[in-house]
Amino acid sequence: MSKESQADLLPKKPRPRNPEATTKDILIAARDEFVEHGLNGARIDRIAKRANANKRLIYHYIGNKEELYSRVLLDAYRDIRAGEAKLDLRSFEPDEAMARLVGFTFDHFQANPWFLRLLAVENIQRARFVKKMAELPSLHSPIVGIMQEILDKGAATGKFRKDIDPVQLYISIAGLSYFYFSNIHTLSVIFDQPLSSAEMLSHRRAHVIEAILAFLHSRPEATK
Known part of the structure; x- marks a missing residue:
């Protein structure tokens, strides 16, 4: 042999x-x-x-399982925050910076449908694990600070209204895309439209950006 x-x-x-x-x-x-x-x-x-x-x-x-779940959830937040940091939003004029942030959020949700489902799991838990994450405030505070800078810059030039809370704005940005993707199957049936098609996704992305910019350009008296 x-x-x-x-x-x-x-x-x-x-x-x-x-x-x-x-x-x-x-x-x-x-x-x-x-x-x-x-x-x-x-x-x-x-x-x-x-x-x-x-x-x-x-x-x-x-x-153990709970530690594993907590790590998965934390990494998911780290991932989206890292993506936002790469946008380098301070380098752009206010309109472009906000359009890029809105577009990125839409794209991130589209590319990572698991992220939306993971958030739903944690909300069922009433944020039990998020509350224990000491790192979370430091993860979220940079994007809020950057948004405030962009809002201040836009307000100083007269392009943006002056009474915008960056946290409320971020919730609106995320919500406009989150609702679409988390309900895309039922909405497609209800309205008899292929909302997951490339054409519909492109239309929705443009609509969300336009909606946020329209709010930023509005005047407080026009929204009362």
């Missing part, structure tokens, strides 16, 4: 795991599990199977 044949018969050593890659696989699998089954219905066994990892590794790298 040749040396090559003998080598084939020997038990192969398992490839060493890459902790970073394994953790990523676990988090993606956990995200899909939580989105599909919710926190209470999610199972570590299924997460391990999805990630092609054993339960021991999940507990070793991240922790």
Whole structure:
């Protein structure tokens, strides 16, 4: 028997795991599990199977089911905040900066439908895990501060109204896209329109940007 044949018969050593890659696989699998089954219905066994990892590794790298869920949720917030930071909104004039923020929010929700479902899961939990995230305020405060700067700049040039709360504005920006994507299937049936088609998505994106800019350009007396 040749040396090559003998080598084939020997038990192969398992490839060493890459902790970073394994953790990523676990988090993606956990995200899909939580989105599909919710926190209470999610199972570590299924997460391990999805990630092609054993339960021991999940507990070793991240922790129990609630710790895993909290990490998935935190990473989801980190992801959207990182995307907003890359927009470099301060580099643009107020109209363009706000249009870019609105467009990004729409695009992010479209590209990551799991994010909307994950938020729904956490709202069912009444923000139980969000309340425990010490990092969250520091994640959200930069975008609110940047929006305030843009609003001040727009107001100083007479383009934007002066009484806008950046937090209320952000909620409106997110809400206009969130509602569309979280209800896209029922709305498509109710109004008999293919709201998930490329054409309809393009129209909706433009509409949301136009709606926010129209509000920014309005005068307080016109909205009473």
